[in-house]
Amino acid sequence: MQARHGQSSYRDRSDEFFGIVKSRRRSIAPAAENNVPYGGGGGRREDPRSAAANQSEFSKRASLIGLAIHQTSQKLSKLAQLAKRSSVFDDPTREIQELTVVIKQEISGLNGALLDLQAVRNSHNDESSISRDTTTHSATVVDDLKNRLMDTTKEFKDVLTLRTENMKIQEDRMKKFSKISSKESANPFVRQRPLASKPSPSQPAPLPWANGSSSSSSQIVPSRQGEAESSPLLQQSQQQQQHMVPLQDTYMQSRAEALHNVESTIHELGNIFTQLATMVSQQGEIAIRIDQNMEDTLANVEGAQSQLARYLNSISSNRWLMIKIFFVLIAFLMVFLFFVA
Amino acid sequence: MKITALLVLKAAPETSDPVILANASDVSHFGYFQRSSVKEFVVFVGRTVASRTPPSQRQSVQHEEYKVHAYNRNGLCAVGFMDDHYPVRSAFSLLNQVIDEYQKSFGEAWRSAKEDSAQPWPYLAEALTKFQDPAEADKLLKIQRELDETKIILHKTIDSVLARGEKLDSLVEKSSDLSMASQMFYKQAKKTNSCCTIL
Secondary structure (H helix, E strand, C coil): CCCCCCCCCCCCCHHHHHHHHHHHHHHHHHHHHHCCCCCCCCCCCCHHHHHHHHHHHHHHHHHHHHHHHHHHHHHHHHHHHHHHHCCCCCCHHHHHHHHHHHHHHHHHHHHHHHHHHHHHHHHHHHHCCCCHHHHHHHHHHHHHHHHHHHHHHHHHHHHHHHHHHHHHHHHHHHHHHHHHHHHHHHHHHHCHHHHHHCCCCCCCCCCHHHHHHHHHHHCCCCCCCCCCCHHHHHHHHCCCCCCHHHHHHHHHHHHHHHHHHHHHHHHHHHHHHHHHHHHHHHHHHHHHHHHHHHHHHHHHHHHHHHHHHHHHHHHHHHHHHHHHHHHHHHHHHHHHHHHHC | CCEEEEEEEECCCCCCCCEEEEEEECCCCCCHHHHHHHHHHHHHHHHHHHHHCCCCEEEEEEECCEEEEEEEECCEEEEEEEECCCCHHHHHHHHHHHHHHHHHHHCCHHHHCCCCCCCCCHHHHHHHHHCCCHHHHCHHHHHHHHHHHHHHHHHHHHHHHHHHHHHHHHHHHHHHHHHHHHHHHHHHHHHHHHCCCCC
């Protein structure tokens, strides 16, 4: 079969190829007719040829799929190289994305083709009469192709993860670069101070000009919402006494911490209130149920009371009837007694 | 949690010692004979610390059993003598307030002061007494404290609501039992009412 090793055949099978092409050409006309009566018993005499045609069609498809998988894996290796290479340069991003899209499409197409192949194989495995070897062979081919496709997909996933990691590393580096550039922009603002204060480190304010600049930037500092403004302070006091730096830092940090605590406390309080509201609403429901129960009880008791009242009435009225009946009974007894005695 | 003294000084740029602009000390817990020496000590240490505090910086120095906090803003320096328990943050917010108040009430007049001013500044004295409790000075502390109290109260509330829930559950049970019983009662009454023809 020419199908199996489409990409790794070193033997010259061109004669076989030509022969099969000829038979294919011969069978391509009846194969077109035989596409319809797959399910029924069409022409029995065309069965062997249709079987061969089906088989070679199957193998042709399998070979196409194998070739496509190979191409996809090649593109994937190129993509992996590109992804590994992109360290600081952002140029291959677009190519990488294009390649990614193309590879994804190819993989999904291959998936579909494989499914088709399997369906075709199943269909003409059931209908036409072919040997068991051919069935096992076709099954093996399909499995092999599936495995290859799975490996390719896995590699694709690995390459994508590698790419995302690289992008993250790139982002960190860019952040670092941008931070350093912003710090450098703040530095020349205060840079005059070390030049002036180097000769006399104990003097607090060497230049009124520098004092003015530092004071204007320090006006921001004593604000009550001092949170993360330790960096300008650090710049200023770096050339001054060193022990001040941790103090400023701790002051600001403690303020920030206190604010965070307050915020989280308020948040917790909000939670507690919500829980409280939920509980109270649930209990409200329970209270409504209790109320209904009590109303039912009231209705029942009232009904029972009316029944008993009626009963009482009937009993008291019945006595009158009872007396009458009694009299009648006594009358009968008298008559009876008279008869006997 | 005690403030022993509060000072406002003018931090001179060079050489000369800072000039005291306002001074308030609470030396009541020292013996009578020690009071003046304590005051001197306060003045001296305050001057030293203020002279060593560069402008727009905060500083805390440990001196014997006092923590001296200093805050220098534009040459106007506020120094506070607190004990170790006083939280640092509220100390600095207190100094902030003092400086703001001083600037509001005296404007820029202090810049020309050349010698220690002897007039007492009443605000400082009452600040000293008011802010013995750090929560007063530091709004954050006050808020945090109130929030904690509120949280405790809410916890208690939730507990009582849970108890209420339990009671309500038992009430529901009892009321449903009652309703059942009354229903049986009604049925019985109806039954005895229906078959009364015997008697």
